[in-house]
Amino acid sequence: MLTAELVRVVRRKGGLQIQPLCGLSRERAASLLDDLLALAKEHHGQTRAELRTALDEVVIDEAGPGAWAERGLRAAKKLVLDRLEFAARDDVDPLELRVVVFSTAAAARQIGAFDRGAIVSVIAKERGLTCADLEAALYADLEDAHVVDAAALPVLGSLLVDDWRRLEIQALLLRATQVTLDVDATSVQLRRLLRALKLHQLLFFAVPTAPASALRIEAHEGAPVRLVIDGPMGLFSSSTRYGLKLAMLLPHVMACQSFRLQARVQLRKGRATESFVITGKSTGDDVDAEPLPPLVEGLLHDLPALLPGWVVSPAQALLPLAGEGALVPDVVVTHADGRQAFVEVLGFWSRDAVWRRVEWAQKGLLPAPVVFCFSERLRVSEAALASDGADVDVASWATAAALVGFKGSLSARKVAERLLLLLGAGPQRETPAQNGRVQQQR
Amino acid sequence: MLLLSIELRFFAGTLELRGDDADALAALELPHCTHDERTACLRAPAVAYAEILLALLRLQKQGVVAGEALAVVDHARRYEELVLVPCASPPLRGYQSEALSAWKQARGRGVVVLPTGAGKTEVALAAIADRQRSTLVVAPTLDLVRQWHQALSKRFANDGVPHPVGLVGGGEHTVLPLTVTTYDSAWAHMEHLGNRFGVVVFDECHHLVADSYALAARLCLAPYRLGLSATPERPDGKDALLDELVGPIVARKEIDELQQDQGGAYLADYDVVTVTVELSVAERAAYDQARATYKNFVLDQRISMGSPDGWQRFLRVAHKSSEGRAAFAAWRLQKRLATAAEQKLSHVDDILQRHPGVRVLVFSDDNATAYAVSRRFLVPVISHQTKVKERSRLLQAFADGTLPVLATSRVLNEGIDVPDAQVAVIVSGSGTVREHVQRLGRVLRPRPGKRAVLYELVSSNTNETFTSERRRDHVAYR
Known part of the structure; x- marks a missing residue:
């Protein structure tokens, strides 16, 4: 992954724009990469320290355009280093x-x-x-002593140039406070995008711009959807790991029929945020679907035994919240009589995300009962949505949602108990398919 | 007579003050309070708790404020009064008692400056026992957190049962009346924990002035604050902030003072030996050439490296041209040649032979030199890459004498309790007084008959001579 310091950014029309490849021409970038790839291959079997020393000695020719050519060189070196494998010898401890x-x-x-x-x-x-x-x-066992494995390197630098351009966009996403994504996608593309969002436990909510068609992903064909995603710099404590996960979403975005990505970017700490916009149409690349998050897989596996008479399946619906966007749950449980409840696994990134959901429940915005699961590291009390000893108002929203904290592994039993409590105690609710009426009533 | 009632509450690291008569409350002009329109109350940072409370108590004592009696209801404070009985506590040394008295006289706020090995922890444990309040100890590393945890649970043990001590950080989150945490965790959690402690101890408090850590100190209402450091001064001058966050320096003893006291009973006698090292012919030629390249560039660009922003300007300019990049590479080369001169390792060899069986710490400025020392003399190294398990094992072997020589870069400067060492070899280091004093402190734990030695290896006629002069600008080296 590149960092924002290795991306050449200019300010134009009130926003940020990337000068691709640090301003190097495509041919120049490809030839630079050719040289570096050759050098890396020469060091196959040698140590990382030896390769690093050799790379340090590569300088950009003096006719280059100054500081940015130098940064372009550093970016290219990083690109090659990231493509290499390194292994510690295992014959001696x-x-x-x-x-x-x-x-x-x-x-x-x-x-x-x-x-x-x-x-x-x-x-x-x-x-x-x-x-x-x-x-x-x-x-x-020290990193510098690890042995270079250059077997998987591409032969031609030109094959890495497109990667380089994508990595530049991803580098800016590492500095984003918020990303607003408008996508026009087929149901397959949208499902893959949402699954990637879920797998990486990114904090987001959806705004279906065409409510009727956007309610079910299966029914979704080409209608635009807006996703608002928290950026790593917008979290209470900026997180590189979260940023990397956000960056990993980009291939799924670029695979949509068309997309517009608008990010609020903070290039340096303490500076004001600036707008960065990219638009595009499908690159034609077929991106592999991400697997379900392990915690969700676990629930899908364990819940059926704990909820006899209910069908447990991956959620395919966006749950619209009147005027507040839409929620994207992970699991849906459905009874033969039509009752449904949902589970959303939030992970451990942000307390605000949990409190936002508490607020939705308290405002009565949830169209169906939902159990929100969050890491105990966020130190939110499950009692925030409990009805014990509560007044009438509290009791009413306590039937719409519940919180389940987890430390490491998520207890399916606890989730099942909460689901049954919500379904048993609450009034029978409309399913998302009937939800238009629910919205009108509000 | 009318009654003005004031309520104090703690909210997210701040104090909220509300009165039944808002105008009368505002008229009191309490320190650090500003009107918060959002919540219609007076708000102040939690650190101002003691000052505000004292101001209110003064007004209360006066009996009448603008014709009204004053009632204060304090919901902010949630810390407990404890019954802590210290066990097996050694009697405080004279300078430790003086430090404790000075801290108490300063209303339990202030910084105690004592050299490494002089027993700062003992002063803090005595202060905690004296105040008998819930206490939070904040330390910079997990190693120190573990040491504090052990010291507290042992000191306040009951019938041999360790006193329960909470831990926040390193994957733990147990908050008890006695709790230890790291600076990082304190910053992350103080907005919720800030009213749970009456005493807060900041170990190695020179770290506290970093922006985020300072915020942690401001979000905490503990009226009693104790800072501990051997070297509170910082080159950036930010140490002045300690006054606001902890209190003024209330007691200070330097190495030389303690070393003269009680004939070395408090700190071992020591010698500082500066060894001048000649560069080899090849090194000299390369050094002179690199130095000239760097100096010429700096002169051409009219950068005064002595000015406060000289280094920043050099970095900015250096990356804008190939000459600049060459000058930067030359600067790095001349520095490396001076700090890692081949001849230095021969001197390390001599020193190790001169002190057989004695515990020796070999310090360098960079990891490469530490590993070079390790390979050349087949001695273990502790660097930031050393895993915790191996580090503990090496420190244990160093303590019991089975591996009496340890090479290290900056990792052992502070933050890890290094068992008794007698000889320190500074192969290379930064120009900061703090680092040099801390490294000396590592060999000064007293033992009968012990005489510590600090060897400093300096490449002659190089920039390292100037670096050495700068870092020895301390009473311990005069």
Whole structure:
């Protein structure tokens, strides 16, 4: 992944625009990558430190356009390094070797008999190694000693140029406070996009711009959908890991029929946010569907046994919240009599996301009962949506939603109990398919 | 007589003050309070709690405020009064008692400055026992957090049963009347925990002035605050902020003072030996050439490296041209040649031979040199890449003498309790006084008959001579 410092950004028409490839021409970028790929291949089997030293010696020719050419070179080096595999040697345990070597040396020094060469030679012989092998193995677990595996590198630099351009966009997403995404997508594309959002536990809500068609993903064909996603810089404490996950969404966005991505970007801490917009049509790349998040897989596996008489399946509906967008649940449980309830797994990124949902429940915006699952690391009390000893108002919204905290693994039993409580205690509610009427009543 | 009633509440690291007569409340002009229109109350940072309460108590004592009696209802404070009985506590040394008295005289707010190994922890434990209030100890690293956890549970044990101590950070979140946390966790959780403690101890408090950590101190209402440091001064001058966040320096002893006291009973006697190292012919030639390239560029660009922004300007300009990039590479090369001169390792060899069986710490400025020392002399190294398990094992082996020599870069400067060492070898280091004093402190734990030695290896006629002069600008080196 590139960082924002390795992207050339200009301000134009009140927004940020990327100068692709740090301003290098496509041919120049491809030839630069060719040289770096060749160098990396020459270092196949050598250490990361040796490759890094060799890369440090590559400089951009002096006729280049100054600082940005230099950054372009750094970006290209990173691109190549990220494509390499590195492996630690596994024939010797460096930790155990160090214990033996250092203890032997300390004991020898204690009696005034320290002879480095003799110590290395004796220990190497005992282990059937050469002295050079032993020296190399002593710190083989350090990153710099890892061995370069260049087997999977592409042959031509031109094959990496498109990656480079995509990585530049992703680098800016690492600095986003919020991303608004308008996509025109087929049901397959939309499902993949939403699943990627869910897998990476990104914080978002959907705004179906064409309510009737957007309620069910299966029924969704080409109607635009707006997704508002929290950016890593918008979280209480900015998170690189969250940023990387947001960046990983981009291929799914670019695979939609057409898209418009607008990000509020904070290039440096403390600076004002600026707008960055890209639009595009499907690149034609077929992006593999992401798997379901493991916690959701777990619920789909465990809930059927705990909820006899109910059908448990991955949710395919957007739940519209009057005037507040739409919720994208993960699991739906459906009874033969038509009653439905949903589960959304929120993960551990933001307390605000949990409180937002508490607020939706309290305002009565949820069209169906929903159990929200969140990490206990967010330190939100489940009691925030409990009805114990509550007044009449509280009791009414407590039947619409419940919170389930989890630490590490999510208890399907607890989720099932909450679902049954919501379904048993609450009035029979309309399913999302009937939801237009529910919205009108509000 | 009318009664003006004032309520204090803690909310998200701030204090909210509400009165039944808002105008009368505003007229009191309480310190640090501003009117918050959103919630129609007076609001102040939690750190101002003691000052506000004192102001209110003064007004109360006066009996009448503008014809009204004053009633204060304090809902803000949620910390407890404890019954802590210290066990097996050694009697405080003279300077420790003085420090404790000075802190108490300053209304339990202030910084105690003592050298590494002089027993700052003992002063803090005595302060906690003296105040008998819920206490939060904030330390910079998880290693120190563990050490504090152990010290508190042992010191306040009941019939041999360790006193329960909470832990926030490193995957733990248990809040108890005695709790230890890291600076990072304090920043993340203080808005919720800020009213749970009456005493807060900031270990290595020179870290506290960083923006986010300072915020943690401001979100906490603890009226009693104790900062501990060996080297509170910072090159950026931000140490002045400690006054506001913790209190003024109330007690200070330098290495030389303690070393003279009680004939070395508090800190070991020590010698500082500066060893001048000559560069090899090849190193000298390369150094001179690199130095000239760098200096010429700086002169051409009219950058004064002595000015406060000289370095920043150099960095900005250096990356704009190939000459600049060459100058930057030359700067790095000349620095590397000076700090890692080949001859330095020969001197390390001599020193190790001169002190057989003695515990020696070999410090360098960078990891590459630390690993070079390790490979050359077959001694273990502790760097940021060393895994926790291996680090603990190495420190244990160092303590029991089975591995008496340890190489390290900056990791052992502070934040890890290094067992008794007698010799420190500074192969290279930064120009900061703090680092140099901390490294010296590592070998000063007293032991009968001990005489510590700090060797400083300096490449002659290089920029390192100037670096060495700068870092020795401290009473311990005079």
